[in-house]
Amino acid sequence: MTQFRAPGSEPGQWSGLGHLERDLVLTDEDFAKIRQLIYQRAGIVLAEHKREMVYSRLxxxxxxHGLTRFSDYLERLARQPxxxxxxxxxxxxxxxxxxxxREMHHFPLLAEHISKVRGPVRIWSAAASTGEEPYSIAMTLHEVLGARANDARVVATDIDTEALARARAGVYPIEQVRKLDDERVRRFFHKGRGQHEGLARVRPELTSMVxxxxxxxxxxxxxxxxxxxAIFCRNVMIYFDKQTQARILERFAPLLKPDGLLFAGHSENFSYISKVFRLRGQTVYTLA
Incomplete structure (x- = not known):
């Protein structure tokens, strides 16, 4: 968002918004530059109404760094590529x-699909975030494959290094884990005690798969x-423009087995973006 300042602010900045003020200077030019940079670096398209988010996060x-102007921060980035x-x-x-x-309907479809796979199963979680998705996939593999799950692998990738660090740790608030059914909690998590009270850790039989x-x-x-x-790429394409989406889908195709499944997010529709995939149903795609 543009800097909120008292009347008399510099030209090119917004002033006021009721009683709210900000201590850091974010101009329209700064915001435009941030939108350009995150698009170039990560393909993320930031809408105009994301100013507040950009301000608060950056x-x-x-x-x-002891800075008060976003322009100084951007200059620092430019000097140190x-x-x-x-x-x-x-x-x-x-x-x-x-x-x-999340998006529970995908996992019975995944279970049905991998139950027919005869060799080692490999799944890619392409936007793994803090790990809940790849660990959900790993739980599904264990439940379906039994002892064969020891040979299964989940490749989990993400652009956010901090999120990946939390995912690798495999430690979550117990309130989040309790949303699972009791059998899954018992089978796949260790409950914390003492100083770890209120937390739960993913068991090694899952972490070793991911x-x-x-x-x-x-x-x-x-x-x-x-x-x-199967490839899970859910709720990340919505941040890309259609050209970027099409390019990524084309790159997915050779990495998927001929009968493999591509899982998308509930608000994502690839049918009109690329001819490489066709809709199977409920945001699940197969190769065309």
Whole structure:
């Protein structure tokens, strides 16, 4: 959002918004530059109404460096193209909204599909966030495959390094885990005690199945290899423009087995974006 200041602010800035004021200076030019940079780095399209989000999320980075103007922060990034601050910039503007077995209808479809696979099963979670999705996939594999799950693998990638660190740790608030049925909680989690009271940790038999990797879907080279029995790319394409979506779908195709499944988010529709995939039903796609 543009800087909220008292009357007499510099030209090019918004002033006021009722009683609300901000201590950091974000101009329209700064916001436009941030939108351009996050699109170039991560393919994320930030709408005009995301000013408040941009301000609140990046304000922590400015204060960390003792800065008061977003323009100074952007100049710092420009001067240091290889700085790790670019990673913090991207992490700050990445949305991580997830839950165990989110969009529940996908998992019975996955279970039915992998029950027919005769060799080792490989699944890719392409927007793994803090780990709830890949661990939900791993639970499903255990429940369907039994002892064969020891040979199954879930490749989990995300652009947000902080989210991936939490995913690797596999520790979650107990309130979040209790939303699962009792059998899954008992089978797949250790409940914390003492100083870890109120937390739950994913059991080793699940964590050993999941390989977390940092990856940008816009990168010219992806550090993973197929083929996969299924690819989960849910609720991330909505942040890309149609051109970027089409390009990513084309890159998914050779990594998916001929009979493999592509799972999309509930608000995503790929039918009019690419001819590579066809809709099977309920935001699940197969190769055309």
């Amino acid at each position: 304000a922590k980075r400015l204060r960390h 290889d700085s790790r601050e670019w990673e913090a910039f991207t992490n700050a503007l990445t949305t991580n909204l997830t839950a165990f077995f 390989e977390f990797q940092h990856m940008n879907l816009l990168a010219p080279q992806w550090p993973i290899k197929g083929p996969f029995d």
